[in-house]
Amino acid sequence: MRLQEGVATAGPYGRQARQLEWERADHLAWVDEVLEAVSFRPAPAEPAEVVIAPxxxxxxxxxxxxxxxxxxxxxxxxxxxxxxxxxxxxxxxxxxxxxxxxxxxxxxxxxxxxxxxxxxxxxxxxxxxxxxxxxxxxxxxxxxxxxAGGDWPAAPQVLVPQTLPACPVGPTQPSAPALLPSQVSATAYEALRACPYRFFALRMLGLEEVEVLDDEPDRRDQGNWLHAVLHAFHTTRAVPSDDPQADVERLLAIGRAQRQAQGLDEAAFLAEWLQFERLAPAYVEWLHAQEAQGWRFERGEWAVSAPGGGPADLRGVLDRVDRLSQGERPPRARLIDYKISSAESLRTRVRQPLEDTQLAFYAALWEGAAETAAGAEGLEAGYLALEVPVRWIEHPQVADSAAALRAGLAEDLARLAAGAPLPPLGEGPACTHCAAAGLCRKEHWTAVRQEGLA
Ligand code: SF4
The missing domain is CATH 3.40.50.300 (P-loop containing nucleotide triphosphate hydrolases)
Structure with a gap:
């Protein structure tokens, strides 16, 4: 605008400027144009002290x-x-x-x-x-x-050797009686038995892994969906049918409806669906064979809690309970846990009944639940391997395992309540997919004899 003193009023520019009349809009348009024509470049805050250049x-x-x-x-x-x-x-x-x-x-x-x-x-x-x-x-x-009689001077020695005290990383042994949960699930108790530190990190501190967002259905989605399908199938089936084909069609229809209800993408879920199309007739065949023996579905997805005989209660969800009425003889109850794992791996699991915590825990829950007449009927429990053909893998003498589990759990929880330490004792497969591995830092332990922790 040439507003410097003396310039604005003198010479041809000054004369022209004095004659000029601006409309407000024109003036704003001019200001806008002038300001848009240049870019603002802030002055460098500090001169660069180090320049890296080729x-x-x-x-x-x-x-x-x-x-x-x-x-x-x-x-x-x-x-x-x-x-x-x-x-x-x-x-x-x-x-x-x-x-x-x-x-x-x-x-x-x-x-x-x-x-x-x-x-x-x-x-x-x-x-x-x-x-x-x-x-x-x-x-x-x-x-x-x-x-010239010289050479280039050697670089001055700037590396000064230092001796630091050794700080080896070793296993920790926390004790947190105040954090003892008031209820324990089968998975939590399995975690405690596999590794007390894992129980401390995941169940007492309540830490958990951040889920990775993934729109591809995984095995957990497949398991949840299958549980929901079978539950809906049985709760809407008033009486056993003698038409297997009708059962298969109903099962497939419920499968489709649940897939939609759970928002599972049809294309992404194709492999699981094809598997289910093969599984449905096999499941109906197994079911009809059980019904021919007199077994009847009683309830499913049953949330139960029972006193644990120690400072914490037991809680869990039983996939399904079937019952067999035997006339004069006392009825029998059967706890069924659906599994999409292979029958072979489930057989290995029940081979050592006292190592199979899950079914023993469910049996303890069943016996302790107020609604059941504990001891008045025979109890059996097992995994139902949902493959073709469908296999029933029974946990032998589950009532004995349940009694042992109740005693062991009460003792373990009482020790924790009294301040017993929770050392990281996990080994092998327990550590392979452990969410607490980053906390216990097992990978960084120096040679410490773990037996000393036990
Ligand atoms: S990585 Fe192994 S030792 Fe460490 S918390 Fe997990 S199960 Fe325990």
Whole structure:
């Protein structure tokens, strides 16, 4: 706007400006245009103290000091990587920069850098076992120094050896009686038996892994969906049917409805669905065989809690309870846990009944639940392997396992309530997929004899 003193009013510009009349809108449009025409560039806050630049960018730039690393023969003065698929002759014919020219440019830049009064050159003596030499570009400098009766000075020793006290990482043994949960599930008790520290981290501190968002259905989605399908199938089936085909069709229809209700993408769920189409007739066949023996579905997805005989109660959800009425003889109850694992792995699980916590826990829940007449009927429990054919894997003498589990659980919880430590005792498969592995830091333990913890 030339508003400097004296300029705005004098000369032809001043005369013209005095005659000019602006509409407000025109004035704003002009201001807008002028301001848009330039970019705001804030002044640098601080002058840069360290500049990292390739050698070619150091030409004619003043620096207070220069540190030039990588002065070995493979980096400084090495054959320049120009050319790509073109030969040196072809590049020359096409008037493109040749390797020779690139090398000359590098020499020129180096000559400039070597004029700096404060200069440090460094190079490695070996790389991956291969010895490295100083760059041939520096040899003339060294010869010149030697002719003058000197040599380049060795770098001052700046690495000062220090002795630090050893701080080995070892297993921790927390004790937290105040954090003892008031209820324990089968999974929690399994965690306690597999590794007390895992129980401490996940059940007492309540830490959990952050779920990775993934729209692909995984095995957990498949398991949840299958549980919901079978529950809906049985709760809407008033009486046993003698038409297996009708049962299969109803099961498939419920499967489709549940898939939709749970928002499972049809395409992404295709493999699980094809599996289910094979499973449905096999499941109905198994069911009809059980019904022919007199077994009847009684209830499913049953949330139960029972006194644990110690400082915490037991709680859990029983997948399904079937009952067998036997006339004069006392009825029998059967606890069924649906599994999509293979029958073989489930057989291995029940081979050592006292190691199979889950079914023993469910049996203890059943016996302790107020609604059941404990002891008045026979009890059996097992896994139902949902594969083709469907297999029933029974936990032998589950009532004995339940009694042992109740006693062990009460004792374990009483010890924890009294302040017993919770050392990380997990081994092998227990540690493979452990969510608390980052906390117990087992990978970082130094040689500590774990037996001492037990
Ligand atoms: S990684 Fe192993 S030792 Fe560590 S908390 Fe998990 S189960 Fe226990």
């Amino acid at each position: 050698l070619s960018r150091c030409l004619l730039r003043p620096f207070a000091a220069v540190v030039l690393p990588g002065c070995d023969h493979t980096h400084l003065g090495a054959p320049a990587a120009v050319g790509g698929c073109l030969s040196e002759a072809e590049r020359r014919d096409l008037a493109l920069p040749t390797r020779e020219q690139a090398w000359q440019r590098e020499r020129l830049a180096l000559r400039h850098v070597l004029t700096h009064p404060r200069l440090s050159l460094s190079w490695r003596r070996s790389h991956q076992g291969e010895p490295l030499q100083v760059s041939p570009l520096l040899e003339p400098l060294r010869l010149a120094l030697r002719r």
